[in-house]
Amino acid sequence: MKKVRIALTKGRLEEHAVEIFKSIGADITELEDKGRKLIFKSENEQFNIDFFLVKAPDVTTYVEYGSADIGIVGKDTLMEKNKEFYEVLDLKVGKCRFALAALPDFNLDEGYNRKKIATKYPEVAREFFRTKGLDIEIIKIEGSVELAPIVGLADAIVDIVETGSTLKENGLIIVEEICPISARMIVNKASMKTKKEEIGKIIEEISKVIS
Template structure:
């Protein structure tokens, strides 16, 4: 039986989950339960070095679980961190799930053309608001939950701020990147109290994860 303190880790479901599991597997963590999930909600992984409970949640919930201490560590995209702005330590760039935020629009669009305020559709209003604040541009934000690329096509918005990976979705819908905003990738975050009460265990996970991603 492992005598190290139990660490609870919240993983973002989907693409980031799979990449994160590979990292932990490379660290020697037994991830068999995660690979054969069934209907389970919590996956216990234990050996002489680690005593970990993993659970899978949606990206916005990872920050909530970590902030309130239900999870000691979280794996989540930088896009979520920029939008949520909650209280925790951001300790590692895992260099997985790489993509970028960008301003995109139909071909021929220009931000400085015309006199009316430009309408910008986005799933990430805080990110978009900060981007245009830095540029000292007055815009009207429209929050969209679904396929944001549709907004300029049907005339709801002049442009969009969204995550771009390959750019193929933009191209297929006649949109082009006007300006890249920032690069994003998956990050490891840590609950502030856990960094004190479980410091040895948390730091070992951080250090071993860092070794894997820097190989």
């Protein structure tokens, strides 16, 4: 049985992923008691897996370059990347959505000035406004984008919304929902051939669980 290396996104998606792998019979003992380890082995009669935890944008890098055979990452991250891997499963966890949000007096079609949009996801925002035929200025923000319209840096924001409570607490409203997002499984293109049996079994077992 060939070893399969899996990169998991740290944080909330990590918790969802661990539960999924536990449900298909993978040994997640080391993942539940991480300590200072960087690689977490999962070996039993069913699976031979090495897990490691990285930040979301790095999951795609490890998978693209073949250091990981499989990655678990949010669709939001994938929408910002050129796909040099296979996206094979929607895991149906970590559900939220991209949305355009602003202060209540914002009107997308009003005025002649080019609208300024603050976001952590410039490609998602750019594509959304391109489909509307609107020319906008993207302002890349790394921190709390909700601040941008309040202090006048931007007219509106494009961001991930889960419950909407953060927007509400800061006086912002959802102007338009862009698309739903959730956790996805991605696979290195070469690994899909060289470890076809092992990866196929993981995909098959997880498909049963999520369906």
